[in-house]
Amino acid sequence: MATLIVMDHSGDSRHFFDNSSADALAEAERLFSEFTGKGYTATVRKGPGEVVKITSFDPAAEETLFFPRLVGG
Template identity: 55%
Template sequence: MATQIVMDHTGDSRHFFDQTDPEGLAKAERRFKKLTGQGFIAAIRTADGDLKVVRTLDSTADETLFYPRLVGG
């Protein structure tokens, strides 16, 4: 079971999906495109434990973290 974690001003929300289920994967892909289209940054954890920014859904990743872009002022 994979997880998409969305961070925002209210905290975080988690969306779970089965990577082997075509319907669940399609829903995760739509969520990925919607969030990145709204300006969220998507990142996955590498085998070394570091975060790596991704531009497309990696269906093999156990976790994808979405966080809003920081805006300076």
């Protein structure tokens, strides 16, 4: 099972999906587009202590982590 992890003001929410299912992948890609469209930054873990920003859905990623847009002033 692969996971989309979305960080927000309440902590996080997790969306699990089977990356061997075409329907589940289509829904995960839709969610990816939804979150990045709202300004979230998407990242995947490439190794111990190594996180890489991504701009398109990676169906092979076991975990995709979304961070909300930072707002400051």
